[in-house]
Structures are given as structure tokens and as C-alpha cells.
Amino acid sequence: MPTFRAPRGTRDLLPAERVPMTRLERVAADLAARYGYHPMETPLFEDAAVFERGIGAVTDVVEKELFFVGARADEGERWALRPEPTAGIARAYVQHGMQTWPQPVKVTMTGSMFRYDRPQAGRYRQFWQFDVEAIGDPGPAVDAEIIELAARFYRDVGLPDVKILLNSIGDPACRPAYLEEMTAYYRRHEARLPPLERERLERNPLRILDSKDPAMVDVNAGAPSMTDGLCEACAGHFEAVRAHLDALGIGYTLEPHLVRGLDYYTRTAFEVYPAGAGGQQSAIGGGGRYDGLVELLGGRPTPGIGFGIGLDRVLLALQERADRNAAAEAILAPEPAPLAVVVGSDPADTATRLRLATELRGAGLAVRADLGQRKLGKQLEAAARDGAHFAVIVGDELASGQVQLRDLDAGTQRPTPVTNLARDLERAARTHHHG
RNA sequence: GUGGCCUUAGCUCAACCGGCAGAGCAUCGGAUUGUGGCUCCGAAGGUUACGGGUUCAAGCCCCGUAGGCCACCCCA
Numbered sequence A: 001m002p003t004f005r006a007p008r009g010t011r012d013l014l015p016a017e018r019v020p021m022t023r024l025e026r027v028a029a030d031l032a033a034r035y036g037y038h039p040m041e042t043p044l045f046e047d048a049a050v051f052e053r054g055i056g057a058v059t060d061v062v063e064k065e066l067f068f069v070g071a072r073a074d075e076g077e078r079w080a081l082r083p084e085p086t087a088g089i090a091r092a093y094v095q096h097g098m099q100t101w102p103q104p105v106k107v108t109m110t111g112s113m114f115r116y117d118r119p120q121a122g123r124y125r126q127f128w129q130f131d132v133e134a135i136g137d138p139g140p141a142v143d144a145e146i147i148e149l150a151a152r153f154y155r156d157v158g159l160p161d162v163k164i165l166l167n168s169i170g171d172p173a174c175r176p177a178y179l180e181e182m183t184a185y186y187r188r189h190e191a192r193l194p195p196l197e198r199e200r201l202e203r204n205p206l207r208i209l210d211s212k213d214p215a216m217v218d219v220n221a222g223a224p225s226m227t228d229g230l231c232e233a234c235a236g237h238f239e240a241v242r243a244h245l246d247a248l249g250i251g252y253t254l255e256p257h258l259v260r261g262l263d264y265y266t267r268t269a270f271e272v273y274p275a276g277a278g279g280q281q282s283a284i285g286g287g288g289r290y291d292g293l294v295e296l297l298g299g300r301p302t303p304g305i306g307f308g309i310g311l312d313r314v315l316l317a318l319q320e321r322a323d324r325n326a327a328a329e330a331i332l333a334p335e336p337a338p339l340a341v342v343v344g345s346d347p348a349d350t351a352t353r354l355r356l357a358t359e360l361r362g363a364g365l366a367v368r369a370d371l372g373q374r375k376l377g378k379q380l381e382a383a384a385r386d387g388a389h390f391a392v393i394v395g396d397e398l399a400s401g402q403v404q405l406r407d408l409d410a411g412t413q414r415p416t417p418v419t420n421l422a423r424d425l426e427r428a429a430r431t432h433h434h435g
Numbered sequence B: 001g002u003g004g005c006c007u008u009a010g011c012u013c014a015a016c017c018g019g020c021a022g023a024g025c026a027u028c029g030g031a032u033u034g035u036g037g038c039u040c041c042g043a044a045g046g047u048u049a050c051g052g053g054u055u056c057a058a059g060c061c062c063c064g065u066a067g068g069c070c071a072c073c074c075c076a
Helices: A015-034 A048-055 A060-064 A086-095 A140-156 A175-188 A195-203 A205-210 A214-221 A232-248 A311-320 A326-332 A347-362 A376-386 A396-400 A418-434
Strands: A045-047 A079-081 A105-114 A126-135 A163-168 A266-273 A285-289 A304-310 A340-343 A367-369 A390-393 A402-407 A412-417
Touching: A015 A105, A015 A126, A015 A140, A015 A311, A015 A326, A045 A048, A045 A086, A048 A060, A048 A079, A048 A086, A086 A105, A086 A126, A086 A304, A126 A140, A126 A311, A140 A163, A140 A232, A140 A266, A140 A285, A140 A304, A163 A232, A175 A195, A175 A205, A195 A205, A205 A214, A232 A266, A304 A311, A311 A326, A340 A347, A340 A376, A347 A367, A347 A418, A376 A390, A390 A418, A396 A402, A402 A418, A412 A418
Parallel strands: A340 A367, A340 A390
Antiparallel strands: A045 A079, A105 A126, A126 A304, A163 A266, A266 A285, A285 A304, A390 A402, A402 A412
């Protein structure tokens, strides 16, 4: 066992993971740019109150999953690592007076989030997310546009068959009334509720509807439905979102029990799951409307809607998938091989190998240099296994100003003057690709 | 935070009833002084996660800790 290892719930992203994840980020960033979103970035940590006030003090995320930054607590500073991106972005919106920008303000952010929960496959204490936010437009069309963007992202990276769960969870105008009605219902049946559900009744009643306890099936069947409890404005908004999605041809599943874990959500809520998995902790994306958040953080009343992509889980879904399409393969493919490797086993030539490689790179070519003193056979073997198409062999003919340019695929080689090397290699590469 | 399963080389895994810790892959070297992805040979790599206990003897049995995984919880 090594003396040190990555802290629980965190992991090192080695090239085999970081490379595909970077591609996911690139696809998402290019896509969002086409929709008019601009990248931004907030600090990794914020005043803890930003999350407590924005996300809600009685949510799991704030109550038990916040990572506090330990420094200087004695000086009254309470910082916490961001558990999600939206609260920080809303704080920035207020701080920078973005209400004076053309509305809606459309931004993206990519990076790590932190939650102190119990790790599991696809559930980490540090995880990566790509996030999209449109702040300042109350209309249902934006909701549909952002869900369509989400659907397109998953399709573009090779997950064309994701399941989009959709719901409306009302707003401050109608949720209290509905909550009162449904808690009253469950109080009447409290004797039949398991302990966990009784606790939820006090703390987070909406969760009861989503219970996995078999004992709850009967009770839940008779419960008042959230959809029926929507006020006219929320119902109309929801209907319009669905109509827009239908017009765009975006498939979704109505899920009246879908409840989001953060207090700031209003009206539209959605989550995205990979095709097969029914597993509950496998959401690969989620989002919704948060019309009260900016105001909670000290701004004017401002509507907003956002969507987060769980990059770790998207990657996992792609890796686990048996029937990968071309898009998925392109995300997971290893990095392209170098065009050529400069090899040579005479220690006296090391400087020349380094110089030649540098010149070739200066000419825009992807060239690896073997700067060791292993025997030539080993170097060629490594170059071939790397997938390089050419080897530049530096050896005796250097005395007459020449190196060997070897075609590793064809197994042929010829001498070429070092002064011509870049042009020669470029030409060889061109004819090679055509052949 | 609750319950359960697991942990042997860098990776994937063996090791009979408790009796000398092994293989494949990967790494490095060798097989004609400077020419290949295959093949052959070899080397290196281990406090059997960590700490205790039982026993003549523990990778194996018992306890604790850590980490991973699964189901909850919750979310991405």
C-alpha cells in the first residue's frame, strides 16, 4: 500500500479518463456556444451562506454534504466548496449587476463540484459537471430550448436513447397549498407510515411520493397528485413547455413524483437517465427552473433556468455501453499517435535528436523524441507500438548530414538530408495518407 | 448517516482442510555493435490494505480501522 492515496471519494483522472472527459467538455462547450451561451467560472468555494440561503438550509446538500474549508474559522470566515454551480453563478449575477446586461444572461461553467456523501460507483465527493444557465427569461420556451440542448448533447456524445424525466413542482404561489393538502392526507394515514416516511412528513414531504418502500404503494396511490395541485399560472407554464417540446420532437416521460433536492427549484424540473439503467443514483444530468434564487441572494426578483451534466457519469455510461456508436467511440478513442518518432541510440547524438524533433514540431508536425539510450530495436518497437507512421533514425550518416526516414507501416526507408527533413516528412505523410 | 459484501504484484486474478505466496497482462533487459508491433528467454515487482488476537503454524479463523462496491438516503 502506498503511503498516500487520493482522499476518500476522490480520484485521479489519468489520461485515459481526462482525455475523453475533455472531449465531452468540448462537445458541450461548442454546442452551448451555438445556442448563445458564454463560458464563465466562479470560485471553487464561496461564503457558506450562499449555499445555505440559495440551496436551502434543510436540504441534504447543505445539512450533511457541505465541505467546509477549514482555514480561519476563528476569524469568522465560513467558506464551503461548491456542491453545485447555480448558487455561485446567481451570486455572481447579483454581484456584477448582470440584470443590466441583455436578458437573458446565458452562461456555461465546467469544473469540479464537492459533496461530502458516501462514495459509490459514479458517486464521488469531487465530481465534474458541465453547467448551462439562462437567467432573466421567465418564458416556457427557454425551458424547452434548454431541454432540447440537453437532449442534443447526449445524442452528440453517443447516448441517443437517454430517458428524460419531466415534472413541474409549482412555485411559491401554489406549492404551500399543495403541501398542506398532501401532508394533511398523510397525517390521516400516519399510522401506516414507516419511520422514514414519518420523518419525511416533517422534513421533506414531497419525497414521500417518491418512496421505494413497498408498504407505501397503497398509501401513495390515494395521495393528491402534485400535477393537480398546480396553480393556473404554473399549470399553464408546464403545458406550454410540453407543447414546445412536442413541437421540437423531443421525447420525455412525465414523472409526477420527480422532486429535486434543492429548495430553489420552481416549476420545471427534469432529470436525465441512461437508456437501460433504472437505478436511482444514475442520473447523468438534471436541471430546472429557479425563479426565486437570485432574489434569495439579494438581487431583484429574477427568473432563471439551468441544467447540469454529470460528466463522470456520462463517461461511465459510455464506457459501460456494449453497443457504442461512432460518436461514442470518438469520445472514448485514445489520443492520436504521433506522426513520427525521432530515434537513435548513440548518446553523442542526443542533442541532434532533440534539435531535429524541435524543428519538426516547429513545422507543425506531431513528433515524439526518444531521448534515451536504449538500443535502436527497442526504440523502433516502442515507436511502432505508439502507432507512429514514421521514424527518423539518427545515426552514422549524420557525418554526411543525413538521417534515415523510415516508413514504419511499409517497412521501407531512405536517407534524407537533415536540411530537407521537415519538407520530406510532410510530403511523405501526405502520400502516406492517400495511399 | 444506516445495513450488507469485498480488499493477494502497477492491472486482472489463482493459492486444497490453517502448512514454503503464484500466473497472465503491463514494465525493464537479452536473443549478431544500427532496425519493429509477433515469437522465445530472463529480471524486477509483495509487511497478502493497516493494526491487534487465536494457533506449533494465518493470505485463509476472530476483533478493530481504512478503502472500494451494493442497497438505502440523496443526487450529478
